[in-house]
Amino acid sequence: MSAATMTASQVRYVNKSFWRNPASAFFTFAFPLMFLVIFTSLLGHYTVHIGTRSVNSATYYVASMASFAVITACYNNIAIQTTFQRDAGVLKRTNGTPLPSGSFLGARVVHALFISVILVVITAAFGRVFYGADIPTGLTLLRFAVVVAVGAASFCALGLATTALIPNADASAAVVNAIILPLLFLSGIFIPFGNDTPDWILWIARIFPVKHFADGMQAGFLGTAFHWTDVLVVAAWGVAGLALALRFFSWEPRRS
Amino acid sequence: MTMLPGETGAGGAPASGAGGSTPAVHVRGLVKAYSGVRAVNGIDLDIRRGEIFALLGPNGAGKTTTVEILEGYRARDGGEVTVLGYDPGRQRAPLKRKIGIVLQSTGVEPYLTVAETVRMYAGFYPDPRPVDEVIGLVGLEEKRNARVNKLSGGQQRRLDVAIALAGNPELLFLDEPTTGFDPSARREAWEVIKNLATLGKTVLLTTHYMDEAQYLADRVAVISAGRIVAEGDPATLANRELAKARIRYRLPDGATPPAGLAGPPGADGFTEFSPDDVTAALHQLTGWALDHKISLDGLEVSRPSLEDVYLSLTSAPASGDQGGTA
Numbered sequence: 001m002s003a004a005t006m007t008a009s010q011v012r013y014v015n016k017s018f019w020r021n022p023a024s025a026f027f028t029f030a031f032p033l034m035f036l037v038i039f040t041s042l043l044g045h046y047t048v049h050i051g052t053r054s055v056n057s058a059t060y061y062v063a064s065m066a067s068f069a070v071i072t073a074c075y076n077n078i079a080i081q082t083t084f085q086r087d088a089g090v091l092k093r094t095n096g097t098p099l100p101s102g103s104f105l106g107a108r109v110v111h112a113l114f115i116s117v118i119l120v121v122i123t124a125a126f127g128r129v130f131y132g133a134d135i136p137t138g139l140t141l142l143r144f145a146v147v148v149a150v151g152a153a154s155f156c157a158l159g160l161a162t163t164a165l166i167p168n169a170d171a172s173a174a175v176v177n178a179i180i181l182p183l184l185f186l187s188g189i190f191i192p193f194g195n196d197t198p199d200w201i202l203w204i205a206r207i208f209p210v211k212h213f214a215d216g217m218q219a220g221f222l223g224t225a226f227h228w229t230d231v232l233v234v235a236a237w238g239v240a241g242l243a244l245a246l247r248f249f250s251w252e253p254r255r256s
Numbered sequence: 257m258t259m260l261p262g263e264t265g266a267g268g269a270p271a272s273g274a275g276g277s278t279p280a281v282h283v284r285g286l287v288k289a290y291s292g293v294r295a296v297n298g299i300d301l302d303i304r305r306g307e308i309f310a311l312l313g314p315n316g317a318g319k320t321t322t323v324e325i326l327e328g329y330r331a332r333d334g335g336e337v338t339v340l341g342y343d344p345g346r347q348r349a350p351l352k353r354k355i356g357i358v359l360q361s362t363g364v365e366p367y368l369t370v371a372e373t374v375r376m377y378a379g380f381y382p383d384p385r386p387v388d389e390v391i392g393l394v395g396l397e398e399k400r401n402a403r404v405n406k407l408s409g410g411q412q413r414r415l416d417v418a419i420a421l422a423g424n425p426e427l428l429f430l431d432e433p434t435t436g437f438d439p440s441a442r443r444e445a446w447e448v449i450k451n452l453a454t455l456g457k458t459v460l461l462t463t464h465y466m467d468e469a470q471y472l473a474d475r476v477a478v479i480s481a482g483r484i485v486a487e488g489d490p491a492t493l494a495n496r497e498l499a500k501a502r503i504r505y506r507l508p509d510g511a512t513p514p515a516g517l518a519g520p521p522g523a524d525g526f527t528e529f530s531p532d533d534v535t536a537a538l539h540q541l542t543g544w545a546l547d548h549k550i551s552l553d554g555l556e557v558s559r560p561s562l563e564d565v566y567l568s569l570t571s572a573p574a575s576g577d578q579g580g581t582a
Contacts, residue, residue, distance in 0.1 A: 088363025
């Protein structure tokens, strides 16, 4: 069997496992929608200024929560699940079989991408129905698809790299949240940036990939300016994540 | 030009392609150090095809390190290693297609069924064994469609063996396959492993349990402090079949057995001694007991068990030959 066939077959098994844990599947999908409802209800309707454009806060949150959903499905889930599989010995067992490691990990990345697409579609549909958000079409949709694909793949790669920092499965959620939660806040995902946002926050947002990814997503939903540099920065982080993962990824539990 | 006994090819099938007539495992002078300490310190091993070979040793003796080098998980620092004719350090990919590995503790996807799990792993190999046949071999037919997370510990271990067999390997590594089993689950697992030999598989087993080695293995090697300290048939390991027999019985109250037919009384009321001629000593002892109408409670004649041999081989070498604490 070729590596591509093996990867496709792995994706099917990953998918089977995913849906057979209904609690986990349900919350993967419910989480971003729940946040969307909470933020829009809590903060009410106001106007968010992005560059020269003014958008309704509810529409802003549709784009933000779609970004948040992709990041959770890729970065958080890959990092946490892979650490659990590493500690349970699934990775070591797999590493003793002829399955190429690229097929094993690639299948998980492809599946996370697949879940990301579903999440974005659900969030967009929900936003359209309840908040009148714009749905990307035509060329914008195509660009938007590129942003989702590059973002999902990059955050998966960063998730794999992060497993090298996680000493054991019990610590995985804590480590992942300690990294991603501050970044989400400092990238305007939960609270939009205003005119008085301090410089240091803007710089952090400029350096790390979350804000660039969110900006790319916003261009799809809000009709804001689209910059290929955003996609490039996210992709660069993805490549760096992949390089770190290739160097430091461990197939065996860490001995502490 | 030396011919090892195992390589004369007596009665063997003709070599099929590369490595058909080579031993399953061939190791010379294997060395592996962790931060300067030699966990494996010059091991030689030869495992013939179709044999069940047990590697015995206490924790930290270098058992798992040795096996994981053979499996290709770890790089060696020195020595010569071939497994099924491949160097596990440099030819891991082709080797992986021909071996099956049961590690000490490994998880599986909890939400797949037994049949799905075996089918998934079988799909990684070029020439897998039919899924239902593998499930039958380990006796999980009734659990075929059960989710893996619903299996008992013993059933999960049998699934581990099934996964290792899925690719129809020539050589199977079993690292402490029955640790944590209840006695009946161990018996079941033993039958599964015995069956593998009838399929012509070579099995390399590591274990703490002497009865397991004795029951399963054609040959055993005892590893201690990174070295092989004894190797051979479990029945004759370290010449234990030649060792002096021990006669042991409870000293009758107030009775004084004839000189030479008893040792110092132990705390449990038993005495034991090792005569040069067991038959004569036993005859004299029982004759004396019958004459005096004394019953010899708990009378037994024993030779050093595999466990006795193992314990003496793996105890610290500094201690003298003081056998009193048994």
